[in-house]
Amino acid sequence: MSTVSFNAYTALNTTRPTDNTQATGKAAADxxxxxxxxxxxxxxxxxAEKTTxxxxxxxxxxxxxxxxxxxxExxxxxxxxxxxxxxxxYQELLRMPV
Structure with missing residues (x-):
């Protein structure tokens, strides 16, 4: 049996660091x-993928x-x-007159 070796969630896994920090030292993204x-x-x-x-x-x-x-689901x-x-x-914003 061949194994499927793709991960559709890599795009969700990548994060970018932010320069904003709170007073407690935690990043704002937390x-x-x-x-x-x-x-x-x-x-x-x-x-779900692992259990399946x-x-x-x-x-x-x-x-x-x-x-x-x-x-x-x-x-x-x-x-x-x-x-x-x-x-x-977003579509409502596009329809607004400027």
Whole structure:
């Protein structure tokens, strides 16, 4: 059996350092809700992929696979809904008279 060796989440994994720091010394990206959401989304997708591969290869618990895939589906639906709202807001800005 051939192994699939691609990672669709590398674009989400790359971060750029920021110059802004808080008084406590933490980077501003640590408290960014968007960065946290992307991180949670990436983690859910990776967990679903890992659980699915374990179930297919070694016959692990199929209920865990279904739960992980359901969680990934919910995360994907939320991400698509947020993306649609952002695009809709951008289109509204384009329609505004200057």
């Amino acid at each position: 408290t960014n809700p968007i960065a946290e959401g992307v991180s949670d989304f990436r983690a859910a997708m990776q967990q 591969m374990e179930t297919v290869v070694s016959g692990a618990d199929p209920h865990a696979m279904v739960a992980a895939l359901a969680n990934a 919910l995360m994907l639906d939320a991400a698509v809904t947020i993306r649609d709202k952002v695009v809709e807001a």
